[in-house]
Amino acid sequence: MVDLICADENGVPFHATSDCVLDCAWGSGENDFELTLYDGTVLPDRGLVYIDGTEVGGIVDHMKDELSDGVSVVTYSGRSWHGMLAGKVLQPDSGQDYLKVSGPVNQVLSNLLARIGLSDVFKVRADSTKTIPTFQFDRYCTAYDGIRRMLAANDLKLMFQEVDGTVWMYAQPIVAHDDTVDSDLVDFSITKDYRRTNHMIGLGKGDLRNRLVVHYYADGSGKVSNTRTFGGRDEIAAVYDYSSAEKDELDKQTKKQLQDLQGAGAVDVTVHDGLSLDVGDRVAGCDHVTGLTVTAIVLKKIVKLSGGLLSVSYEVGDAASSKTEYSNYTSSSSSSSSGSAGGGVSLTAGRGLSISGGTINAEVASEDLDSVRQTAESANRTASGFAAQIGKANQTAEDAKNVADAAKSVADSAKSGMMTDFERSKLASVERGANAYTLPKASTDVLGGVKVDGSTIVSVDGVISAHVGDGASGKAVFPVGYVVMNTTGVDPSVDFGGTWRQLPSLGCSMFERIG
Known part of the structure; x- marks a missing residue:
């Protein structure tokens, strides 16, 4: 588990936590961080955050508090150590055109920190004994860009490290990860243009036959001049329309347009996990089939901390091929030199981007x-x-x-069977036994009556039932062939007379009358 250290503006630590999400980047394009704390810790204005013993850290510049459904999420953001240099400008001394420095690299760095007012934040560590020859900074460049260019011109890279509350700034030699890199860790893609626009026709002021027209040509190496090199199937022409241009301006811009199209292709480099790199280091990849070797410079380092787990990724550029026929390839550039030939504009492309001539291409x-x-x-x-x-x-x-529908149906049904108060009052007025009826017994005086003997039973509801007896004893008589069952096992002849035989059975006893 990796802990994030929280310190006050003087660098005195007061809290360590892994319950956070940190995204910190430095190098080309961005030099800042964003931090979300989940343990309720509140950071002070100008407070510092860092991972001890590493290059990861910065100063708090902003705080954002979001409250939703009673839950507060506080996000802090600010400049990384590199970003603090990016927020400073190197200005020429009064009366001078440029700022120039020279001497031992550690002394030069100390003087520059004092010049931009960051000596109380960073201390220079004497990791390199190299001496900087006279170096001229671009006018009003950022301290970060200027120092990196100065160091890169001397094969050095800029480094930071926080150790026990002190943030050290120092220079180290650029590392070229060539033969030491597994080819599986570096992928690259090279696109070669065998033919590209080699004839540019510039159209300036005027109309029809009086319009100003100039011609510029490119040879096989991409050199642009007024001399025609290709014709027939090898010529690829294009028109540049600048209708307001005079002759000098038209010549300049037409030539530039053709020069911008002379890149021999594009290079894209991807670095996989498994490499430990710093901004400014070089990595190489080789395709043993074509013999091409591509070298890329690490432009940006991105470190993320989530729940105590650390991950690192890189963006690379400035790729170049070792074969001479690819010397005109366009690629992402680190712009680390003190100037650019011909006063051109330096373009930077990261992962998934390539620059071909004047066109920036994005690939997913x-x-x-x-x-x-x-x-x-x-x-x-x-x-x-x-x-x-x-x-x-x-x-x-x-x-x-x-x-609910079923319950309602039951309720409706129950309701339909209920009596009203009126109906209940009528029922209450009926005397008990009012509906009782006694069957008349037949006699010489009563015609249509019922003669009841011992074998006849009349129930209360008027149902008449009878059973057959033996006349004398009143016992039931079973004809021959009838079968009866009982649970006592007693021969039926005891109760009903006659002759019986017992039949095989399971459970109850079974008897058949045979006489």
Whole structure:
């Protein structure tokens, strides 16, 4: 587990936590960090955060508090150590055109820190004994760009490290990870243009036959002049329309347009996990099939800390091929030299970007598409889960409705069988036994009556039932062939007379009358 250290503006630590999310980057394009703390720690204005013993750290410049549903999320952001230099400008001394420095690199760095007012934040460590020859900074450049260019011109890279509350700034030699790098850790893609625009026709002021026209040509090496090199199938021409240009301006811009198209192709380099690199280091990849070797400079380092787990990624550029026929390749550039030939503009391309002539191309890698696909699939699964839950909720609601309808039906049915108060009052007025009826017994005086003997029973509801007896004893008589069952095992002849035989049976005893 890696802890993040929180310190006050004087660098005195007061808290360590791994319950946070930190995103810190330095190098080309961005030199800042963003931090979210989940343990309730509050950072002071101008407070410092860092991972002890590493280059990761910076100063708090901003705080954002978001309260939603009673939950507060506080996010801090600010400049990384590199970003603090990027926020300073190196100005020429009064009366001078340029700022120039020379001497031992450690002394030069100390003087520059004092010049920009950061001596109380950083201390210079004497890691390098190299001497800087006279170096001239660009006018009003940032301290970060100027110092990196100065060091790169002397094969050095800028480094920071926080140790026990002190942030050290120092220079170290640039490391070229060539033969030491596993070829599986570096991928590259080279696009070669065998033919490109080699004839530019510039159109300036004027109309029709009086319009100003100039011609510029490029040879096989990309050199532009007024001398024609290619014709026939090898010529590729284009028109540059600058309708307001005079002759001198038209010549200048037409030539420049053609020069911008003379890149021999593009190079893209990807560095995989498994390499420990610093901004300014070089990595190389080799394709043993074509014999091409590509070298790239590390432009940016991105460090992320989440829940105590640390991850590092890089952006590289300034790729170049070792074969001479690729010397005109366009690629991402670190712009680390003190100037650029011809006064051209230095363009920087990162991962997935390439610069071909005057055109910047963006390519989406398969892993980027995989990431988008995985995010979309995850969102689809989440949406499907919600849909399933909604479907279950709808079914539950439908079931509840059916139960309610059934309950209502039962209630209606019960209601239909109830008596009203009026009906109950009428029933209460009926005397007990009012509906009782006694069957008349037949006699010489009563015609249509019922003669009841011992074998006849009349129930209270008027149902008449009779059984057959033996006349004398009144016992039931079973004809021959009848079968009776009992649970006592007693021969039926005891109760009903006659002759019986016992039949095989399971459970109860079974008898058949045979006489």
